[in-house]
Amino acid sequence: MSKFTAAFVLLLPLALAASPVSAWAVDDAPITVNVNMARVLRINSPASTVIVGNPGIADVTIQDPQTLVLTGKSFGQTNLIVLDGNGNPVADTLIDVVQLQAGTVTVYQGAARTSLACAPVCQPTIMLGDETSFTSTQVDSAAMIKSTAAQ
Template sequence: MSTVLPSTAPHRFRGWILAATLSTLFLLAPARVVQAAAEQNRPETVVVTVDHAKVVRLPERAQTVIVGNPGIADVTVQKNGIMVVTGKSFGVTNLIALDASGTLLAESLVRVSAAADSILTVQRGLERESYSCTPTCQPSMQLGDANRYFGEVGGQTTRRNALATGNEK
């Protein structure tokens, strides 16, 4: 922020404007320091889509991984400090990594959202149906769909999978 004063302005007004500008900057500086400190303490966020997985590197020496709400996300720890995070339901939960002695190594947020790029939602009153349009629209079960629709599409999917694997009963 710079102020250009005309050379005809009296000298005393220049000093006053400079003092007002400096005091404003000093008043705003603590707010910026607090905001920067808050951003540093904010946990890292892992963003994953429902029914998708994301590979995340664990901190060194991590022995235990805790998921706040396994209904939202699930983790599978692999070799070499790799973890696979799978989105199960919409929402936010947290992940905690501990070392062998139980010391906190890291904490992250996991944000699970819906795939919006290829899903078409049809709302009929209170009844919702979802279709996967990649590129042709086909029925697709999504969390939040009407129970009737979800059950019919889910039943067909289960039966088709059983037929394909030879496990039909």
């Protein structure tokens, strides 16, 4: 490997991370974020206002004028519009909110669905779309553990 190639390979991730458009969609593809996860978006111009088409699907906050935090709230697709201080559009893109699949097992018992996080041992976890009595049981169990630990 030449010195130039080695330097390019080592510096490319740093350049991409520092790039103001590194988190934005490429070729008009939507920005993807997982449900219940956040993602940092960097923009070229200072943002004054952010508009999310459906705030039930995603939320965006301005961390600083050129850094936004995108949080996936529910499955689906919506749009994001970013305006500068003069009301001019800085960005207009689609957002896809998807379920994290890695390490997750979904179990179907008839129409009832439950989810397990398996990393490395399978434990019940709550996912959107799980059967409501399963979800309630998991929430109650977590609350009981939390209250016991607080004593």
